[in-house]
Amino acid sequence: MWEKLLFFDRRIIFVFIAIAVWVPFLTQLELPPGQTNPRTQALYDAIENLPPRTPVMVAFDYGPSGMPEVHPMAKALTRHILSRNLRLLGVALALTGPPMCQDAFSSVSQDLDKQEGVDWVNLGYKPQPVAVITQIGEDIRRAFPEDAQERAIDELPVMAGIHNYDDIGLVIDLATGNTPGAWIVYAHGPYKVKVAAGVTGVMATDYYPFLQTGQMIGMLNGLKGAAEYEELINHRDLGTLGMGSQSVAHLLIILFVTLGNVGYFAFTRRR
């Protein structure tokens, strides 16, 4: 029997995982995150404490492959920043970032009656993250002379008085790659701008050391981080919606890991 447990077809596991993910959606099972992680709360508090019209820069360093985890964060953060009447600057150090930025900003700003060019701007993509981050520290116009719609940024009211990191209250990097490290090293280090991040679950453990040293003020970790943030801003969306499936799938994986280990030890003991 234990041998069967160790060597059964992996496709059976896929079927179980598919059921675990689909059924909570079909049954409308809602399991919002219980306790808010202090790192999520820290990011929320940092935004809450910024004075009105302070510019917040959000870097969209992800693409469609990272959307399920990071895009709910982007929408929740956009909603919070715009509802606090802060200015929102979107930049992209990943090729696939500009459409993510445009979707998050435009969909949320329609709800909140905020205007492109006045309350928010999508500055588009520029290659070479280190060069771009460093250039923003000197003059943002050198890195982004135009926005993603090819309008000179000097013509946009949202950019009035913004020259470099001294004028930016917070930088948030939403990433599926190693760009949070670049923002810490090249933006927070020399220019002392506050940096936070929203990252995929795979990356989260890499960035905890930077939270402990205070080089990052807060971090959203995967879909759970998005769901926690949605709870904080009291606007349940895709993050919270996915938590039912996430929780059921996790329980199933714990069960499989336990069964696999019991099977392994029983099998090796018998041999």
Next chain:
Amino acid sequence: MPAAAATSSTIFGLSTEIIGIWVAALLTLAIYSFLYADNPVYKVAEHIFVGISAAYGAVILYYQALLPKLVKPLIIPLIDRVWHPELADATSPRYTLLVPMFLGLLIFSRFVPKYDWLSRWPIAFVMGLYAGLSIPRSVQEIILKQMHGTMLPLLPRGANGGYDFLTGFSNLLLVMGVICTLAYFYFSARHEGLLGRVSRVGVWFLMVAFGAGFGNTVMARISLLIGRVQFLLYDWLPTIGIHLGGPGMG
């Protein structure tokens, strides 16, 4: 190419938005067909993804990097100056951009075997630049700051002035973790005696870190599946008249 919102035009009477959703749904199902076994449908979807990614990257790079950084400040003013000298208010070209343009063009020398050595120049320039930029910054922000972060009081005082034993234990655990893990990666002596025992504790710390990483990875992978399921349920199924509610990924 402005990153504008999608326009809602039609092709053969069908909304391009609906066509887009169907293409995305069919490609999603094609990719997931790999879970059963490798098959031609999966291969087609994979190749479409690679091709479109490359083309998308080229277009975005041109419109959002080359056009504002090189074409508009240098190429267009140069053309104006040569072919339209009558334009009095023409912008003067930024001739300094000729240097990076020349260096960038040298990359293409790789296509000519006789001169492919020239492509090393721009690579050397980029490597030198990044080494100069990153080495001092990385040492400062990653190595020194992280070292500083491990120099913690083992008996810290709390807000009320008394000893905060819980934080002290947490700090002790962190310091022990760093020392024991570093000991595991010290290969200049045999892992015997005290060093052996300490490095074995380092292995336990590593296992805990790998476990945390694996747990987060499971969460991430399940999230990706959830994202696709949300798309199929809330974006695709409504196009065939099945409405389950929910906000949709768009």
